[in-house]
Amino acid sequence: MKDSNFLKENNGRFMWHPMTSPADTKENPPKIITGASGVRIEDIDGHSVVDAVGGLWNVNLGYSCQPVKDAIKDQLDTLPYYSTFRGTSNDAAIELSYELNEFFAPDGMCRSFFTSGGSDSIETSLRLARQYHKLRGDHGRTKFLSLKKGYHGTHIGGASVNGNANFRNAYEPLLPGCFHIPAPYTYRNPFNETDPEKLAQLCVAALVDEIEFQGANTIAAMVMEPILGAGGVIPPHKSFAPMVQEICNRNGILLITDEVITAYGRTGAWSGARLWGIKPDMMATAKAITNGFFPFGAVMLGERMAEAFEDNPAAKIAHGYTYSGHPVGAKAALACLAETKRLNIVENAAARGDQLFEGCKALMEKYDIIGDVRGGHGMMTAIEMVSDRATKKPIDGGTAGKVQEVTYESGTMVRVSGPNIILSPPLVLSQQDADVILASLDKGFASL
């Protein structure tokens, strides 16, 4: 490694960072992370902090997970790469498809298509949804529906179904034919409805209305996160997803769950679909599939998809990535699945998630700047900050950054997304680690 002076001097000079202003990167250079173990990361100045971000919602098994590291090293020695395009395959990808189809069978899944990450998985789902309808002669079904505040990655298709203007404006015009439904966001919604169950009904009514307006026979698919993540951890009422599924089924619209965050245990269930008891047509997964150690993703497909493509000899998938089914990623994913099951990771995700949620609610009693705390489904918690609780006026720019900085100095890395502090730590978090996170946040808020 180059010495610390060199790295600090060149930090922010040549590299553009995702979701960041290059000018700001020069002014406020990012923290240089040099090491990680367990649930902790270490920066170049020797600070060791609990990583309450969990990498980027992906390091579910922590940084030390040896079986995944070993799997990657072994595979690099055996077969470091080969493509799975027509004519070739590899043992790791075959075995992974078998294991994943078993893992997601309770969600109604029976096939997989491999990608290089979450945005790819969403793009793949959108494309296959359109192709599904074409294969069935339904050429008019090309539109997509999704939720406001949803995040679906950064490819043009994903950005088009994204429900947050911040990720859209600079890149418009986006894909035509994408329409957004109000999110079941109890704290702020256009209906001023504070009862989550009633709000779910209102959002579903808006969905029905949009389908009628567009014409059901023009809509290919509805895409949604089972719990909205980057939009500020927004869990809907438990009646919401089943109602959406029923309406999609009734109208011949495919349902895609964006499980890039929620699959593999984060919600305290093995998948977001299972959390809500639904069976989508496709599930877009990535992130924790390899514990963040290798860029990889998988789109899981249900029976309807399998039939449409496999019963038609002319159906060709004219889509795929150089790294689809990458043997190193596939081996990493196999090791992750085995560890995830061996540790029965959902149990700890639920228990520690509850601890964090309750702890954040206790902070809300103490600090007026906290307007809302959301969570209660595994290791996904958000603290929304306001400058005035009565009017819910959003905080001034800079406040969240200050809380984040003091929280970091006090021992925990947290993520700021708009007015929200988001907690998504590794699912192997201990009770003591969760205490550290809450104590650091306490200091962060106390500093204001």
Ligand SMILES: Cc1ncc(COP(=O)(O)O)c(C=O)c1O
């Ligand atoms: C719900 C969801 N979908 C898609 C993506 C995009 O994944 P990636 O950044 O791996 O492309 C993300 C990333 O955070 C996500 O949270």
